[in-house]
Structure formats: C-alpha cells, structure tokens
Amino acid sequence: MTNCALAIAAKDHKDDVRLSTALNRLVEEDAALHWGTDEATGETLLHGLNDEHLGVVLARLKRRYGVAVSASPPAVAYKESIRKAVTQHGRHKKQSGGHGQFGDVIIEVRPLARGEGFRFEDKITGGAIPRQWIPAVEQGVRDAMMRGPMGFPVVDVAVALVDGSFHSVDSSELAFRTAGRIAMAEALAVAGPYLLEPIAQVTVDAPGSAVSRITSAATSRRGQMLGIEPIEGWSRWDRIELTLPEAELHGLETELRSLSQGMAHYRARFDHLAEVNNKLASGIVKERVAEVA
16 A cells, blocks of 8 residues: 555535546556545545645645545544354344244354454254245345444354244245344344454654654554664665554654654555454444444
C-alpha cells in the first residue's frame, strides 16, 4: 500500500459518476496516485504519497472537475472471532394465514486458528432436514457472520449442522435460512466474542540521527520493533522494521517528517489480525454502536 490514504465521497451523490471519471483522469496523469474501493469497508480510498499530495489532488478535483468531496481517515477493517465452542438451537416459526414458516436447526460452533476463515459441515443424518434446505442454513449462518455481536464481521469459525426438524407444509428455504441466522447470532453472543484489528508491517527509512525519536514515536502508537539496520549505499541512513496497528497509521507520515527534518518516509502493508485489549476494544465497540444507531 502507498504511504497515505483518504476515504472520499462526493458531497452530492449526483456527482458519484463524475467523481469516478475525474479520479480515472487524475490517475492517468499521476503515477503516484491510485484509487479503489476497499472490499472490507466499502469506502472509496484515494492513495497518494503524503497528506500534501492528497490535498493537492482534492483541490484539483474541485477546481478542474467541479466535484466537491468529503474526506476522512479510512475506516479500520476490524473483525471479531470467538474463544469457545458452543451448541445452539435456532427456530423460526411464524403463522399468519395460509402457509406458515417453519425452520428448526441445531448447530455446533467452534473457533478456528487465525487465518483459517470459515468452514461449514453438514452432519445431518436420518433426514432430520431435507437436503435441499441445508444450503439455506449455511447462508443464514453466513448472514449472521456479516455483523457479529460486537458489530463487525466474524472470522475463523467452524459451524456444523447437527440436527433439526421440518414441517411438511410450512418449511421452506427462507424459513431455514432464518433459523440458521438466528442460531448463529445467538451462538456468537455466548461463545466469548473478541475484537481483532489489522496489523501492518511497516518499513521506515530515516536518517540515523532521527532513529531514536522515530522508534519512541512508533512505540507510542503501539508499534512493535522488529529490527534496525543500516541502508546499504546510504550514508548514515537506517531502515526500521516494525509492526503497527493500521488504526495508528493515520498521521504517521506527517509525524515522521517532523521528527526527521522532512526526510523520513515509510511503506506499509497488511500483515495479520491481532486481538485488541479489552479497554481499547470497549471504546471501538461503543463507537461502532453509535455509528449504526
């Protein structure tokens, strides 16, 4: 990823198409600029060299193309997972004249190792649920995982459909999808949910005289140092390798320059997900609740 990014949106939704056209033209002119949609957050992200570079681009958007945009730091793609295995019953039953709706499932949910994603296993025996409705149960489970009890997508869990029941008239694909969603939502709430944040691997190139100040600044941003070594062919310059939560990347470029007389710069890329401590997680979840309220 490039050093700096902003989440942008046209202030007037009628300008959405014009914004895309304008961004494409600006990217053609400027090799250091690129943009795209973040799959995890759905935001339109504009990437550039630094804050000043992006500021010039935003001004050019308005002046040359007449598109005013709002800009903010990119949202952090938090995730959540669970600590313990649980068994959960989910039932959807509704009667409102004519055919009703009936779906009944029992699922086993357990955590997976970090990065294993999602698994769904069909353990139904004896026709407790007709085969044609089992994919609907899986879809309902996936629906519940899109927003877990803490408000974020759920990762690294395995789900087994172990039992259930159906009604010869009232059962349907929709009923079993709903039952699967109910069972999974209730399971996640009692399975010890916890918050995960994306961690970036960061490489900082800086004059040796600024290294101690930069490492202190990185530590204050919850950074973990990996190593420091001289840059071959660069007199008195060092390369600092560290990991840093993506939430702490905003403003890093500006701080690095201020600590190095404008000379230090960095590169960052996603590395892994890591658990957020309880106190910090509580604040993040409160913000999330306020956003969707």
